Amino acid sequence: MSSKEKLTCYHCGLEMSENETVWFDEKPFCCNGCKTVYEILNQNKLAKYYKINETPGIKNTQIDQEIKHKYAYLDDPDIEQKLLEFEGGPVKIVNFYIPNIHCSSCIWVLENLDKLNPYITHSEVNFPAKNVRVTYQGDHLTLREIVEILASIAYPPLISLDDLEKDKKKSNKKLLYQLAIAGFSFGNIMLMSLPEYIQQQGFWIEKFAPLFRWLIFALTLPVVFFAAQDYFDSAIKGLRQKIINVDILIALGITVLFLRSTYEILTGTGTGYFDSLTGLVFFLLLGKYFQRITYDYLSFERDYKSYFPIAVTKLVGDKEEVVQIKDLKAGDRFLIRNEEIIPVDGILMKNKALIDYSFVTGESMPIEKKVGDKLLAGGKQKGSYIEIEAISDVDNSYLTKLWSREAFKENNTQTIKSLTDKISQYFTFVILSIAFLAGLYWAVTDHWSTAIWVITAVLIVACPCALALSAPFAFGNILRKFGYHQFYLKNAQVVEDLSKIDTIVFDKTGTLTKQDKYKLRYEGQILSDEDQSIIKTMVKASNHPLSRLIYEYFHNASIKNLDFITEITGKGIEAKVGDDAYKIGSAPFTGAQSEEESTQVFICKNTHILGTFIFEANYRPGLPHLFKQLDKDYKLYVLSGDNAHEETALKALLPSNLIYKFNQSVHDKMNFIYELQKQGKRIMMIGDGLNDAGALQQADVGVALSDDTNVFTPSSDGILKGDRLIQLPRFLKIAKQSKYIIYLSFMIAFLYNIIGLGFAITNHLTPIVAAILMPISSISIVVFVTLLTNIISNSLKYNKFQD
Amino acid sequence: MIALYLTIFISFIIALIFLVLFLKSVKTGQYEDTYTPSVRMIFDDEFSEDDEKDEIASSKAE
Numbered sequence: 116m117s118s119k120e121k122l123t124c125y126h127c128g129l130e131m132s133e134n135e136t137v138w139f140d141e142k143p144f145c146c147n148g149c150k151t152v153y154e155i156l157n158q159n160k161l162a163k164y165y166k167i168n169e170t171p172g173i174k175n176t177q178i179d180q181e182i183k184h185k186y187a188y189l190d191d192p193d194i195e196q197k198l199l200e201f202e203g204g205p206v207k208i209v210n211f212y213i214p215n216i217h218c219s220s221c222i223w224v225l226e227n228l229d230k231l232n233p234y235i236t237h238s239e240v241n242f243p244a245k246n247v248r249v250t251y252q253g254d255h256l257t258l259r260e261i262v263e264i265l266a267s268i269a270y271p272p273l274i275s276l277d278d279l280e281k282d283k284k285k286s287n288k289k290l291l292y293q294l295a296i297a298g299f300s301f302g303n304i305m306l307m308s309l310p311e312y313i314q315q316q317g318f319w320i321e322k323f324a325p326l327f328r329w330l331i332f333a334l335t336l337p338v339v340f341f342a343a344q345d346y347f348d349s350a351i352k353g354l355r356q357k358i359i360n361v362d363i364l365i366a367l368g369i370t371v372l373f374l375r376s377t378y379e380i381l382t383g384t385g386t387g388y389f390d391s392l393t394g395l396v397f398f399l400l401l402g403k404y405f406q407r408i409t410y411d412y413l414s415f416e417r418d419y420k421s422y423f424p425i426a427v428t429k430l431v432g433d434k435e436e437v438v439q440i441k442d443l444k445a446g447d448r449f450l451i452r453n454e455e456i457i458p459v460d461g462i463l464m465k466n467k468a469l470i471d472y473s474f475v476t477g478e479s480m481p482i483e484k485k486v487g488d489k490l491l492a493g494g495k496q497k498g499s500y501i502e503i504e505a506i507s508d509v510d511n512s513y514l515t516k517l518w519s520r521e522a523f524k525e526n527n528t529q530t531i532k533s534l535t536d537k538i539s540q541y542f543t544f545v546i547l548s549i550a551f552l553a554g555l556y557w558a559v560t561d562h563w564s565t566a567i568w569v570i571t572a573v574l575i576v577a578c579p580c581a582l583a584l585s586a587p588f589a590f591g592n593i594l595r596k597f598g599y600h601q602f603y604l605k606n607a608q609v610v611e612d613l614s615k616i617d618t619i620v621f622d623k624t625g626t627l628t629k630q631d632k633y634k635l636r637y638e639g640q641i642l643s644d645e646d647q648s649i650i651k652t653m654v655k656a657s658n659h660p661l662s663r664l665i666y667e668y669f670h671n672a673s674i675k676n677l678d679f680i681t682e683i684t685g686k687g688i689e690a691k692v693g694d695d696a697y698k699i700g701s702a703p704f705t706g707a708q709s710e711e712e713s714t715q716v717f718i719c720k721n722t723h724i725l726g727t728f729i730f731e732a733n734y735r736p737g738l739p740h741l742f743k744q745l746d747k748d749y750k751l752y753v754l755s756g757d758n759a760h761e762e763t764a765l766k767a768l769l770p771s772n773l774i775y776k777f778n779q780s781v782h783d784k785m786n787f788i789y790e791l792q793k794q795g796k797r798i799m800m801i802g803d804g805l806n807d808a809g810a811l812q813q814a815d816v817g818v819a820l821s822d823d824t825n826v827f828t829p830s831s832d833g834i835l836k837g838d839r840l841i842q843l844p845r846f847l848k849i850a851k852q853s854k855y856i857i858y859l860s861f862m863i864a865f866l867y868n869i870i871g872l873g874f875a876i877t878n879h880l881t882p883i884v885a886a887i888l889m890p891i892s893s894i895s896i897v898v899f900v901t902l903l904t905n906i907i908s909n910s911l912k913y914n915k916f917q918d
Numbered sequence: 919m920i921a922l923y924l925t926i927f928i929s930f931i932i933a934l935i936f937l938v939l940f941l942k943s944v945k946t947g948q949y950e951d952t953y954t955p956s957v958r959m960i961f962d963d964e965f966s967e968d969d970e971k972d973e974i975a976s977s978k979a980e
Contacts, residue, residue: 167961219957226958242954291944299937303930323922330930 126153126269128170148175152269156224159231164224171220175269184452186266188426188437189259189274198258198278200248206236207253211265211272216245224268231264232256247272276440277421290407294400297342300334301393305886307331308390312883328380328387335389339373343396345403361539361583364546365399368578375571388575391885395580398893402584406591406607408598422493423458423509427451430502440509452500456493460512463488465502469659470494473625475805480714481660493805534611534857535586539579546577553876565878572880576871580889581864581896585857586611589900593853596908601836602846609832612816613850615797619745620788620810622802623755623765626820628732629837635668639718639726646725647672650718653690653699657682661716665699665728687716696721732761734768737841742769744844750796754779754787756806785809801840805829845910852907860900867892 123130125142126149137144140157144150152175156164164171188194201208215221221240225247228238234256238249247270249261265272307327314320343366350366353359369392376387428450429438435450440458443449448464451457457470468484475493484490490503492512509515550573558566590607597604604610621627642650651669654662659682679691687700698705698719705719707727714730745751752774753765759777766773776787784802788810791798800807800814803821808829811817819829822837835843871888874880943949 219960222954222957223961226961240954240958241951242957243951288944291949292941295937295940295944299933303933326923326926330926 123170124149124172124174125165126150126170126172127174128172129174145174148269151175151267155231155268161224161227161230164220167220167223168218171218173215173217173269184428185455186259186262187428188439189262190257191426191437191439194425194439195258198274202253205252205254206250207258208248208250209258209261210246210248211262211274212244212246212278213265213270213272214245215270216240216242216247221270225270228264231268232260235261235264274425275421276423276425278425290400290404293342293344294397294404297338297393297397297400300338300342301390301397304331304334304390304393307334308386308882308886311386312886324386325383331387331389332377332380335373335376335393338393338396339369342400343369346399358536359540359543360536361579364539364543364577364579365395365583368574369396371571371574372578375575386882388882388885391575391882391889394886394890394893395578398580398890398897399583402587402591402897406587406594408591408594422456424456427455427458443505443508445505445507447505449503449505450500451496451503453496453498456495457490457503458512459492459505459509460507461490461492461503461505463490463501464504466499468501469497471497473804483659533586533608534854535582538582538861542577542579542582546573549577549872549876550574557878569876569878572875572878573872575885576875576880576888577868578889579864579868581867581892582861584893584896585860585864585900588897589853589857589860589904592901592904593849593908596849596904596911597846600842600846600911601839602833602842603835604833605831609816610850610853612797612832613799613847614854616749616799616816616847618750618752618791618796618798620752620754620791620798620800620814622784622800622804622807622810623753623761624732624757625803626801626807626840627738627753627765628734629822634731634733635664636729636731637668637726638729639724642718642725644672645675646718646720648675649677649690649692649695649697650699651675652677653680653688653697656680657688661714661728661730662688664730665716668728731764734764735837735840739768741841741843742773745847746770746772748847752776752787752791754784754810756780756784781806781809785813788813801835801843802829842911849907849911853904856900856903856907859903860896863899864892864896 122136122143124145126144129145131143131145137147137150139150139153142153144153149172152172153162153165156162189198196202198209199207200210213225216225222242225240226238228235228249232251234252236250236252238247240247247265251261262272262274307330310327311320311324346362346365346369349360349362353363372388372392372395376389376392379385379387423440426437426439427443429436429443430448430450438447438449443459449461463484463486465486467486468488468490469481470484470490471481472491472494475491481497482494489506492509492515550570553573554566554570557569587607590610593610594604594607597610647669651666651672652675654666655674657663675692677690677692680688681690682688683700683704686704687698690697699716702708702715702717705717705724706722707717707719707724716728716730718725718727742751751770753769754776755761756779757777759775762775762777765775776783779787784807788798788800792813792815798814799816799818800810801818801820802808802811803819807819811819811829811831816833817831818833818835819831820835820837820840867888871880871885871892874884874888
């Protein structure tokens with residue numbers, strides 16, 4: 116290997132320079148953490164991990180000692196009991212969520228955990244859900260030990276407050292059961308009905324018809340009473356709320372079909388419409404199933420609980436004690452270690468804190484805090500451990516209090532009627548009048564029994580199968596296509612909501628800007644090679660995020676020996692080389708004059724300012740184009756929690772008629788949306804951090820933008836991958852077009868209904884007509900809708916920067 | 919024609935068996951994770967090979 120070639124870590128694939136490399140077993144590693152993982156795997160004959168995929172690991176940031184303390188709370192029997200999925204004598208089963216699972220090597224190594232510890236009897240990975248289920252012998256191995264094993268090979272499970280409170284997962288397999296039973300009955304009934312359609316009379320029919328009819332009847336019972344159950348429930352619910360939804364018509368249709376068919380076979384007057392009935396239920400359930408699509412690894416309902424730890428280390432006198440978060444009271448002192456989240460508001464008592472609030476604000480630059488400063492819950496400590504004194508308990512912290520506010524609980528119950536339900540209202544009214552008028556006509560001209568026959572026939576044929584199928588298949592298909600292009604929606608209803616949007620509100624930090632990338636710009640006189648080396652050496656030892664950025668900026672410079680160096684927290688770094696004194700830091704520290712409001716670091720050599728580093732937020736590419744496109748059809752707003760220092764940069768970048776709001780608190784954002792809604796606007800909010808959560812909930816459609824779908828996103832209606840933001844106009848256009856497709860399919864459905872009604876009113880609706888008409892209408896609608904939605908979502912495939 | 923009763927009965931039973939099998943497979947969670955088994959399948963082979971090699975190596979050492 117030539118020395119010029121870039122080295123990559125054997126474990127995690129990180130590129131590194133030669134002098135940072137840790138060599139072990141003739142393999143390069145970027146850090147001791149990665150090396151340790153390799154060591155453990157290699158010792159236990161699991162080195163094949165590195166053969167399935169190259170550099171399959173995730174950078175191991177945890178150090179052994181930290182692991183030891185971090186999971187002490189798992190020894191608490193109360194916590195353990197809540198986390199276990201199954202406990203039967205010595206055998207225990209636990210299911211972990213491990214965000215690091217990302218490749219086939221992960222699956223392999225996690226399913227061979229028994230090689231790391233003989234008391235682990237079995238482990239099984241669910242890759243899409245990023246879960247691993249471990250079966251172990253509880254009398255030889257504790258839960259804590261298992262978690263420590265996982266953490267030691269860089270697969271730390273995420274155990275959050277949510278795991279404690281959540282009820283054990285409810286399975287939603289019912290729909291699949293219903294579908295299976297409906298399909299089974301439908302298929303068999305079709306076969307068994309056939310003889311009577313072909314032959315009207317004769318020995319065969321007379322002999323076997325009763326048997327077939329009762330068999331068919333028996334097959335129909337589970338369909339009506341089990342498979343179609345949800346439609347009856349929903350219809351009753353609708354009636355109670357005095358809303359006419361499409362399920363009322365369906366339930367009515369099923370009831371009439373069932374009663375009339377039963378009457379026919381009881382009296383021996385006919386074969387009944389059982390095949391149409393079961394077919395109807397089968398197709399409806401199919402639509403429901405198609406519409407239901409779940410992204411196992413995403414959650415739209417997350418709140419702070421899925422992020423907060425279960426327990427912290429409390430300090431009682433000199434002793435450390437593990438307590439559950441809910442038992443933490445104001446006045447308690449507790450420890451927060453590197454990468455741990457502060458669970459309650461508190462005052463910093465010991466050591467220097469570097470708090471990353473990215474989960475709250477979307478701003479990734481950590482903030483420095485000194486002893487005596489107030490720390491808000493939700494921040495993540497970076498660096499050494501800190502001691503905090505709680506000033507509130509977990510339910511009364513700033514963030515958690517936000518969560519319990521009404522807006523979050525309301526759950527948007529302002530029942531916006533879906534397209535289908537809106538149409539069904541009129542539809543129901545029209546059908547009932549037709550049934551009544553036709554019945555009246557036949558009662559007058561013929562006999563009342565004929566009238567009943569005709570009325571039931573109208574209700575049967577009008578059963579809005581095609582109507583009920585259009586939206587599920589159209590929106591379901593769009594949902595799937597969007598998901599394929601990394602715009603994940605909560606459910607099909609969101610597609611419809613998207614089509615009605617007229618206003619879009621953007622959050623700035625983390626949404627318009629990239630979350631973790633800052634642009635570094637140097638202004639001032641050109642630095643000599645020696646100056647560069649000295650500056651690089653000065654910032655090398657510092658943990659401050661700005662220092663690290665500067666360090667990376669000088670990646671070509673070499674390291675120098677300094678005579679003296681000291682870091683003054685919150686101000687800067689001072690150093691001496693020979694006769695020269697260097698200062699790097701804030702304006703007052705270096706004695707520079709600063710006019711700009713942006714983040715700056717000055718370089719001072721012997722009281723002379725050499726220059727300044729300016730840190731600028733890095734805007735996502737394609738923003739001007741995106742806004743220009745959206746500006747044509749939507750009213751646009753930009754909200755920001757930051758001060759206005761980026762305003763000029765934004766104004767240069769985006770259309771001039773945008774409305775900006777700076778210094779917006781969490782409540783301001785939410786109220787802003789609410790005020791717009793009062794003006795009758797339909798709003799889509801795009802944000803990312805927890806500080807947008809209120810606004811996301813309040814908006815008609817709240818979309819959380821995320822660069823990494825594995826990490827936390829506030830609860831929302833949809834999750835959009837960061838680099839897909841520029842495709843937003845296309846997504847919105849497709850949502851709009853899908854609405855027109857549904858209108859079209861409604862028209863086709865009505866056409867079928869008119870034909871069907873023709874048969875019904877004239878008293879010609881025989882079972883065979885119904886058995887042909889119903890499936891044809893359903894299938895043709897499904898094909899029509901699926902084809903068209905496929906065509907319109909094709910445009911998503913094109914290159915991002917086109918059009 | 920009595921045979922017809924029998925054939926109907928048999929065909930019905932067979933169909934019912936498949937229904938029950940399907941419901942059972944849903945219940946045991948076969949449809950919950952449709953991706954991982956496809957990856958796991960590839961390792962099954964390779965792993966047994968490795969085991970053999972290990973065994974041979976260890977027996978030689980003895």
